[in-house]
Amino acid sequence: MPLERTDPVVRIAVDLNRCQGYAQCAFLAPDVFAMHGEEALLYVPEADEEQREQLARAVAACPVQAILVDAVDVPAEAVSGAR
Numbered sequence: 544m545p546l547e548r549t550d551p552v553v554r555i556a557v558d559l560n561r562c563q564g565y566a567q568c569a570f571l572a573p574d575v576f577a578m579h580g581e582e583a584l585l586y587v588p589e590a591d592e593e594q595r596e597q598l599a600r601a602v603a604a605c606p607v608q609a610i611l612v613d614a615v616d617v618p619a620e621a622v623s624g625a626r
């Protein structure tokens with residue numbers, strides 16, 4: 544199945560074994576991360592263009608570097624379309 548993405552997307556993963564629930568990320572990127580109760584962290588798995596700046600701040604602020612982000616996905620079709 545071809546990927547039909549039009550926007551570059553950043554994939555997000557949080558290493559929950561590392562995450563200590565400091566909630567820095569939820570504070571800095573409330574569109575992406577949220578605390579559920581005192582310890583459970585909820586997050587969206589993909590960030591769009593608008594969330595990316597927030598996300599970068601959250602990644603930098605996490606005291607245990609638990610937030611992992613993939614390289615930006617640039618759709619191959621968009622670059623190699625016309626030959």
Ligand code: SF4
Pocket residue numbers: 557561562563564565566567568569576584604605606607608609610
């Ligand atoms: S800032 Fe890091 S340690 Fe704190 S809740 Fe977010 S991912 Fe977990």
